Amino acid sequence: MIEARNLWKHYGDNVVLERVSLKVQEGEFVTLVGTSGCGKSTFLKMLLGTETPSRGALLLDDQPMRDEPDADRGIVFQQYAVFPHMSVLDNVIAARAFHNPGVTGYLFGQRHRLATTEAKNMLERVGLSQALHQYPHELSGGMRQRLAIAQALINKPRILLLDEPFGALDPGIRTDMHALMRDLWNQYKPTVFMVTHDLREGFYLGTRLLVFDKLRQDPHAPQAYGAGITYDLPVGQPGSIESTLPPALQLKSLPQTLPAVAFS
Amino acid sequence: MKRLINLKPASPWHLLLAVLPFALLLVLYLLGSDARLEANPADKLLPSFAQMGDAMERLALEPSKRSGELLFWADTASSLTRLGSGVAIAAMIGLVLGLLTGALPLVKAPLAPLLTVVSLVPPLALLPILFIVFGLGELSKVVLIAIGITPFIARDIQRSTMEIPQEQLVKAQTLGASTPQILLRVLLPQLMPRLIDAVRLSLGAGWLFLIAAEAIAATDGLGYRIFLVRRYMAMDVILPYVAWITLLAFVFDSTLARLNRRLFPWHAQGGR
Known part of the structure; x- marks a missing residue:
């Protein structure tokens, strides 16, 4: 459960948010x-x-976030949402690699094969299996957002x-x-x-x-x-x-x- | 009549207009050279192409009487070795410095002001110090080139690093990436094409420092040769050498540009 308790945000005198309280299941x-x-x-x-909140607290399962x-917490932005230097498939494999501990962010051997299979399944689900080896700049705006969503969901974030x-x-x-x-x-x-x-x-x-x-x-x-x-x-x-x-x-x-x- | 800013040369004219200044300069030189040689066959200032050809044949094809080397090729080899090692060292240090200062605020805070100040020191003013510290050998020349262009490359890479959209870094973090993973997989690969661009831009300065160092203390090299034969007003050697240096610079620049497009297609496309 996500809870906002009397949340405020201001920059100097400029108050952006005040008294936001919310519970989301x-x-x-x-x-x-x-x-x-x-x-x-x-x-x-x-x-x-x-x-960060200026006042109040943002809690995830009663613990501060x-x-x-x-x-x-996965995120999909309106733009700049994917890595431009990786192919579609690599974008999703990298998401799996980042999930693993390791210094380089690359996967090898068995783990790379596993991540590739997972990534391909995910990309098929969002309708990108025809574009596995294309780069983001070759995709349309909609396809790029599909990729961003696939990337955000492959690690199954709670939020x-x-x-x-x-x-x-x-x-x-x-x-x-x-x-x-x-x-x-x-x-x-x-x-x-x-x-x-x-x-x-x-x-x-x-x-x-x-x-x-x-x-x-x-x-x-x-x-x-x-x-x-x-x-x-x-x-x-x-x-x-x-x-x-x-x-x-x-x-x-x-x-x-x-x-x-x-x-x- | 359209406004001047809207007038473009039609495509066959485009090439012609590009070649025209070169042809014009060549013709001017030939006329000047002929006129001077007509008046005084021993004139050295504007040698004919035949004289330049003879001089280059001597330097490039006949072993030197003193050392037995083909001087032109030996000069080229030692100059390129110096330039190549200097630029390679600068590129590596510049890349690491730029990446770390651009990506990590804790590294940027102490290093960025220093880098700014160091980049303002005129490298040639340091040359005497380098000669004193590193001696007159190869090392001081390589160090001069490296010192001369490292700050430029480092600052350029730092700027490029900071221009990479923040969204990508946030995205990587939401996927669980650690700092080294972000540096190595998100930032570094995107900086490689920008590093090649930075090297292209700094090669001009690299040549400048190379020739300056060779002019002052060297026993071979392209810069050494043209400053040596200046004493005899040997324009028949100097002019071809300058043309050769220009050609080398042009070839490096266009090779790097082509390499960039080949290796990093997403960069040339303004990858998003």
Whole structure:
């Protein structure tokens, strides 16, 4: 179980997050939405271990989480998500190699053969068995994200963090990726946290939707107050939740995406 | 009429425009040389190509009377040995220094300011010290080249290391990688093509230090030879030697560029 206890994050006077308290059970699929700069990415980075809370605690099974990334928590970024100098197959084999103790990060002999088989199976599951020996720059954006997901899942992390993983993809490809993500989640049952700008994605893909927004506003000092979780909704049953929402959050009144962040 | 910045030479013109300056220089030289030799057949300043050919034949094909060596090839061999060892040492030290300072903040804190200051010391000003410490032999010349270009390579590799997206390092950590594993499997392979680029850029400086060191204290080498024959105003030797050095530099540069594309296709493609 993952628990946030009265979590705050501020940089100097700039409060990004305040009073975030949350309990997430093993195996939930949590989607995080909100406007740009609302702190949802900061929250994800704290879960990842690259940012530390200014106040409060982040607990995994009642133990404080390590303040650096580790093998408990897999991550898929929007870009730069794979190693450009390794072929598709090597990217996944390397993920297995990193899981082993050892100085070089290379596997040899029996262990290399085993890792190769595992990697091939994983890549077949995400639909990349035709591209084993290609380099990431030869892949399309969608295939590259498939690879990143395969890499993140092969060591079976307990928590899978997704930072706008499909934000740079075409809508059609995004739909394929949603189906893949659902399948993999059903199969491996990691606890998933996904940041997204796409509200449909947030509603459709997860089992629980968190909306991040400012709880209070000071128009003269916009940085004085941070964001918190304004809505915490069970989702995933189409049609059931939507009608209970305030009009501003209802799906039909929403643009498909919030102001998109620039990506290159 | 389009704006000047939008005008491009059409493709057949492109090659012609590239060759034209070379042809022009050649013609100018031939005219000047002919005119001077017409007025004074003993003129040494602008020798004809026949005179240069004779001089090079003497140096490249006839054993020297004093040592029995083919001087031109002996000069080339010793210069390239010095340059090669200097550059190889600089590349290795630069790679290790750059990788460690770029990847490990604890190493960067004490070393990066030192590296910056050392890179500002003019290497040629250190040459007398090197001669005093290492003597006049091969070692001081190799050390000069190494000292001259190591800081450049180290800083370039350090910058390249820090430019590798942070996401990759985080990713590797979430896969369970340790620090040495990240250095060896994520960073080092991605630095190799950048090291080759850094070596290409530093070869020019390498030649400079080589020729300077040879001019001051050597008994053979390309730089030694051109400074030696300067006393006799032997332009018929100097000009072909300069052309030969330029050709060697060009061949090294293009070979390294080709090697880079061949070995690291993902780098040339701006791998993501």
